[in-house]
Amino acid sequence: MNAIQPSDPSLKPQDPRRVARKRSKRRRHPYRATAIHTTVKLVVNLLLLVTAGSAIAKLLPYYLSQQQKLHEIQAEVQSAEERIERLRADFNRYFDPQQAKSVMQEQSNRFEPGQRPLILQK
Numbered sequence: 653m654n655a656i657q658p659s660d661p662s663l664k665p666q667d668p669r670r671v672a673r674k675r676s677k678r679r680r681h682p683y684r685a686t687a688i689h690t691t692v693k694l695v696v697n698l699l700l701l702v703t704a705g706s707a708i709a710k711l712l713p714y715y716l717s718q719q720q721k722l723h724e725i726q727a728e729v730q731s732a733e734e735r736i737e738r739l740r741a742d743f744n745r746y747f748d749p750q751q752a753k754s755v756m757q758e759q760s761n762r763f764e765p766g767q768r769p770l771i772l773q774k
């Protein structure tokens with residue numbers, strides 16, 4: 653009666669077979685956490701890849717239209733530069749004092765007194 657009895661039955665040593673079973677379950681799937689982690693990474697990366705691909709697919713037509721507009725504008729700038737160069741050359745010619753006489757003759761039908769008009773006929 654005076655003997656000390658254990659107050660909690662869970663403090664009894666566990667059956668060695670149960671301990672062995674728990675260890676064997678752990679040994680069956682030692683890389684399970686790593687496999688799950690890698691699978692989640694792959695799924696997330698695939699989703700990012702699909703999202704990026706769809707974004708690029710949506711932006712590609714816009715990019716192509718902008719490139720076409722850029723080429724049109726560059727062609728217009730080129731033609732405007734050619735026109736400006738031609739006008740600048742004409743401006744320099746019209747206001748050159750050495751060529752003033754020939755410009756006046758081109759723009760009017762007057763000739764110098766000693767010059768004869770040349771008329772071409774078939």
